[in-house]
Amino acid sequence: MSDSADAGAVPELPAERSTSLYGEASSSTELFGAANAPGSPVNRKTSVYGAATDAGSHGVNLPPMELPGLGALGAAGGQGPSTPEPAYRRGAVSLPPELLSANRESADLVASTPSSSSSRLWLGLVVAAGVLLAGVLAYPAWKNRDADMPxxxxxxxxxxxxxxxxxxxxxxxxxxxxxxxxxxxxxxxxxxxxxxxxxxxxxxxxxxxxxxxxxxxxxxxxxxxxxxxxxxxxxxxxxxxxxxxxxxxxxxxxxxxxxxxxxxxxxxxxxxxxxxxxxxxxxxxxxxxxxxxxxxxxxxxxxxxxxxxxxxxxxxxxxxxxxxxxxxxxxxxxxxxxxxxxxxxxxxxxxxxxxxxxxxxxxxxxxxxxxxxxxxxxxxxxxxxxxxxxxxxxxxxxxxxxxxxxxxxxx
Missing domain, CATH: 1.25.40 (Serine Threonine Protein Phosphatase 5, Tetratricopeptide repeat)
Structure with a gap:
């Protein structure tokens, strides 16, 4: 009975250490190089600017933060329990090849599509060139309309x-x-x-x-x-x-x-x-x-x-x-x-x-x-x-x- 109760119980986390801003009590997490107790996980507690921090106030519990490389060092030294790797540290998600191809084609299309202002500019140039070409082609006949007389x-x-x-x-x-x-x-x-x-x-x-x-x-x-x-x-x-x-x-x-x-x-x-x-x-x-x-x-x-x-x-x-x-x-x-x-x-x-x-x-x-x-x-x-x-x-x-x-x- 005791074993089953223990199995269903939520494991208690170590006591929280509040993050102190602007140099509060030494029990809080120190900034600029202050050391924590060996093997103790770093649980951070934040306080809103200027709000009082007391023992009965749990604040906002943030997930454990592990700096790059520190987890490996801790595991090698056998210090502390192992902590699951955060989601942002997990491996990249692999997409199917067809989705990757579609994404590349979309990116190429976006890169090759000019902006709306550029489109208007190019459209205006094309229209002007068409009008000029039509005038050039029509001018000889118009110019010689009297010369076309019998x-x-x-x-x-x-x-x-x-x-x-x-x-x-x-x-x-x-x-x-x-x-x-x-x-x-x-x-x-x-x-x-x-x-x-x-x-x-x-x-x-x-x-x-x-x-x-x-x-x-x-x-x-x-x-x-x-x-x-x-x-x-x-x-x-x-x-x-x-x-x-x-x-x-x-x-x-x-x-x-x-x-x-x-x-x-x-x-x-x-x-x-x-x-x-x-x-x-x-x-x-x-x-x-x-x-x-x-x-x-x-x-x-x-x-x-x-x-x-x-x-x-x-x-x-x-x-x-x-x-x-x-x-x-x-x-x-x-x-x-x-x-x-x-x-x-x-x-x-x-x-x-x-x-x-x-x-x-x-x-x-x-x-x-x-x-x-x-x-x-x-x-x-x-x-x-x-x-x-x-x-x-x-x-x-x-x-x-x-x-x-x-x-x-x-x-």
């Missing part, structure tokens, strides 16, 4: 441009009809649209020059009428005055329909020029130059506020000898009533252009008109003679030459 269309546009250089009304009307048919067939042919605006603007400028010529002719007739009526120098002065009045009436009658035609053409070309303003941010150089050329000439003929700015922009994009920017500036000087300094500058620019390109006849006509503005009929006559020598069908040059002869002082 050869017949390009040839027709070039032929119309050559006709415009002749500057007479018959050649210009042919060019206008050809360009209208071309733009109707190929509405996305930018260079043809721009050349149509150029042709219509040149036609508008010529009509305005004709209106100015008729106005000047009417003023000259009125001056002659007044002089003859005041002098009454001849017997038939009255019949002469009446004849001059009839001529003036004819001039006035011609001016009415001409003004209507100018207004109609002005509205037509304004619409086409406005459509050219809606340009893409980037376009091929030939299309850009054609667009700016058309807008600059239209602005110069209509005396638009941005005419000089557009002429300067055209000068920057067109090649030598800067022909059409010089023409656009001269058209603006004539249509806006510029001061004498601007007239003189434009006369000089037109002279340089005629020296560089003698086959473009518009600078000759513009130079003659500016010479008449400067009261220099001799210079005007010389230029008009050159025009008729190069193109005998130039009707405006012929009419202006007649005006020069009529306005010459009577002996």
């Amino acid at each position: 050869a017949t269309a390009v040839t027709e546009k070039e032929r119309a441009s050559v006709l415009l250089r002749r500057d007479d009304s018959v050649s210009r009307d042919q060019a206008i009809q050809s360009l209208k048919a071309l733009t109707a067939t190929y509405p996305k042919y930018t260079e043809a649209q721009a050349e149509l605006v150029v042709a219509l603007s040149l036609r508008l400028g010529e009509l305005q020059a004709e209106a100015e010529r008729l106005r000047t002719q009417g003023e000259l007739l009125q001056r002659d009428i007044d002089e003859r009526a005041a002098a009454q120098a001849t017997v038939d002065w009255e019949s002469r005055v009446n004849a001059l009045k009839a001529q003036r009436e004819d001039v006035i009658k011609l001016g009415g329909p001409l003004r209507i035609e100018i207004d109609r053409l002005r509205k037509e070309v304004d619409v086409l020029a406005e459509a050219l303003e809606a340009a893409p941010e980037v376009e091929p150089t030939p299309a850009l130059a054609a667009r700016v050329k058309a807008r600059a000439l239209h602005a110069g003929v209509t005396a638009a506020p941005d005419a000089l700015a557009l002429a300067e922009r055209l000068r920057n994009v067109e090649g030598a000898p800067k022909a059409w920017s010089t023409v656009a500036r001269a058209e603006y000087v004539l249509s806006s009533g510029s001061p004498p300094e601007s007239v003189a500058q434009s006369v000089s620019e037109l002279e340089a252009l005629r020296q560089a390109d003698g086959t473009l006849l518009r600078p000759y006509v513009l130079g003659a008109r500016l010479a008449l503005r400067q009261k220099d009929p001799a210079a005007a006559r010389s230029l008009l003679d050159d025009v008729l020598a190069l193109n005998k069908n130039h009707e405006l040059a012929r009419k202006l030459l007649e005006q020069v002869s009529t306005s010459a002082p009577r002996p």
Whole structure:
């Protein structure tokens, strides 16, 4: 009975030794090298900072602690009962091979997976590279969209441009009809649209020059009428005055329909020029130059506020000898009533252009008109003679030459 009781009883542990903090009684575990009794297990008792430690207070019992190597030494010396090895001192737990392989694969996947910020960065770079590649691949087709026009269309546009250089009304009307048919067939042919605006603007400028010529002719007739009526120098002065009045009436009658035609053409070309303003941010150089050329000439003929700015922009994009920017500036000087300094500058620019390109006849006509503005009929006559020598069908040059002869002082 006693043996069975002893077998079921819990073995008593040796008396606890409390751990003393900050140098309490010597019965507690000493820190910094204090020795314990040989063979006695080290049971530690802790106290909360500052709590009293007495005999009746057991505190918190901690498991036996064995420093590495001490257990082996104790066993070798036969000192004290053997203490079971703590769990953290036991051997490592071996995992099945499949779990070890899965763990390694998971670790490799985690190591190879970039962070979320890196993923976003790489995704952005991939998207940007895709957009850039698409733009590079699409640019040649977009760049050459005008060059993709049929050869017949390009040839027709070039032929119309050559006709415009002749500057007479018959050649210009042919060019206008050809360009209208071309733009109707190929509405996305930018260079043809721009050349149509150029042709219509040149036609508008010529009509305005004709209106100015008729106005000047009417003023000259009125001056002659007044002089003859005041002098009454001849017997038939009255019949002469009446004849001059009839001529003036004819001039006035011609001016009415001409003004209507100018207004109609002005509205037509304004619409086409406005459509050219809606340009893409980037376009091929030939299309850009054609667009700016058309807008600059239209602005110069209509005396638009941005005419000089557009002429300067055209000068920057067109090649030598800067022909059409010089023409656009001269058209603006004539249509806006510029001061004498601007007239003189434009006369000089037109002279340089005629020296560089003698086959473009518009600078000759513009130079003659500016010479008449400067009261220099001799210079005007010389230029008009050159025009008729190069193109005998130039009707405006012929009419202006007649005006020069009529306005010459009577002996």
